[in-house]
Amino acid sequence: MENKELSPVLDKEDRTQGRVEEMRHKLAESGHRITPQRLCILQALTDSPSHPSAEEIFSEVHRACPTTSLATIYKTLQTLKDMGEVIELEFSDGSNRYDGLRPKSHPHCVCTKCGVIVDVEVEGLEDLDRRASDLSGFAIDHYRIDFYGLCRKCQEQ
Ligand SMILES: [Zn+2]
Ligand SMILES: [Zn+2]
DSSP states (O other): TTTOOOTTOOOOOOHHHHHHHHHHHHHHHHTOOOOOOHHHHHHHHHSSSSSSHHHHHHHHHHHHHHOOOOHHHHHHHHHHHHHTSSSSETTTTSEEEEEOOSSSHHHEEOOOOOOOOOEEETTTTHHHHHHHHHHHOOOOOOOOOOEEEEHHHHHHO
């Protein structure tokens, strides 16, 4: 895992398998069939080191389940998103990225050169949604915080 040496970055190894099971359970609970293709998608969604795009999930899934179409990927992502099990990070160039490991809003660091996206825990930003809700009276259901810059790898190049 290339992110190992990045101390502020959460180690997601421990989350991966648990999240696959959780999402699988949620899908089944809401009446969705757990097809081998869907399982492959859940695996790819949580295996990927850095918030994969639908296309990246597709090429990963395609190796294990070659019959899976990109449309199926999008449909499953939409279903998981609607269930609050996946976060979709939209970008203006249309290259949306997905986080199936942490379905609750959290800050991200986005590399402006290679496009890698990592979760980052910043002290003082916990409970932001609750605090913003207290101040504004809004019933907040999600938020988006991105930090942009060069990742360690790109800084070294
Ligand atoms: Zn980079
Ligand atoms: Zn994330």
